[in-house]
Amino acid sequence: MIDPLSEVVSLLQPCAPFSKLVSGAGHWRVRRSEAGQPFYCVILEGTCRLAVEGREPIELQAGDFVLIPSSPGFAMSSLEPPPEDVETAPVAQLQGGFRLGVQGGPHEVLVLVGHCVFGSPDAALLVSLLPRLIHVRGEKRLTTLVQLVSDESRERRPAREVILERLLEVLLIEALRSTAGPATSPGLLRGLADERLAVAIRRMHESPTQAWTIAQLAKEAALSRSAFFERFNRALGTAPMAYLLTWRMALAKNLLRRKEAGLAEIAQRVGYSSASAFSVAFTRHVGLPPTRYAQNEADPLMAG
Structure with missing residues (x-):
């Protein structure tokens, strides 16, 4: 039996070569508006807020995975964001990663964020078959993958970047597979549900x-x-x-x-x-x- 999702994923050729570890504390907000750049994030610890244009803001929790295949404007912030006109510049940390908001003291949220790449030259057409926002929570297999990504992102072991890239590729595909359901935004996954x-x-x-x-x-x-x-x-x-x-x-x-x-x-x-x-x-x-x-x-x- 032909699996339409496998066919679309195979043609998309997803990979996740760009990621960074970001921690936050206090009040902070970052905005992104790079149209068409697929964005993902894995919440490793704590909670934060995601506001995507045209949608109600959602609270993200540890273990959540979010993929925005074709990014409209969106903002991530602390649960209590600063005033609307305030944006926070990420500060590079000596030990690696970036910090948002209050620079000293323990972090309140830890997130792995990045851009994925769809290798297909026809990606825009195929992405149109996917939901505009993919948010996965409470899936056991996905939680296991998130934990592996979390462990790998914190360690400086040999071939760390290669392993992390492969894990993120599997995470992307598993997230697509886990999202199919009647509550999914319009797209192939909702049709298959x-x-x-x-x-x-x-x-x-x-x-x-x-x-x-x-x-x-x-x-x-x-x-x-x-x-x-x-x-x-x-x-x-x-x-x-x-x-x-x-x-x-x-x-x-x-x-x-x-x-x-x-x-x-x-x-x-x-x-x-x-x-x-x-x-x-x-x-x-x-x-x-x-x-x-x-x-x-x-x-x-x-x-x-």
Whole structure:
């Protein structure tokens, strides 16, 4: 059976090469607004506050993991933040890491924060299939991973950075897997948590070459056409045919980059009856003809 989440994660190629240990005490706030940079944090000790644009602030506790795949503006602060116009500059510590707020004395919160990288050139399109905010708490497997990350981040053992990077990669994937549920923000994970929709989503991934219609997909999900369309839209934040097109284009881009097949074969493998029909759809969706896209991927200097 095809696993849609595994396929998306495999194409995303997540890794977490950038992390730093941050402690805080007293009143502090840091803001970030780097659009599109995936951000994660692991709460190792204490509590703090996360305020993401367009959402109610949430209190983060020790053991929590947060991933913002495509970062809008957000702020992290002490539970009682300073006034709105006050921001805190992190201060580098002699023993490593950074300190926020009161510099002397014991810390009240300890956080591992960083940016992850999605190796796929098509990351933006794939990230659109994920929830906008992933917050995991109380998952035993995740807690174990957080503890391993915590232990590794505090020690100066040989190959520390390599081990930490690999642990964070596993943590990212486990967090995606643990988040699936009806309370998840719209995206693939929420769709897979719906037993009816999950059947239709898996069928699209198993057979992207099939000329799917709303009626056929609704039948797979054992729902009426209108109920399926509305339920899919609400859960994934996009229409069924738009999701199918997004997935086909992600597969097509991957095949074009790997140069393992000609245009006609790629067209057939992503559900188009001819190379010309595929070229029209690809150009409309991506903004470049497939042949030009493949050339640019072969020679990045040609892009633009």
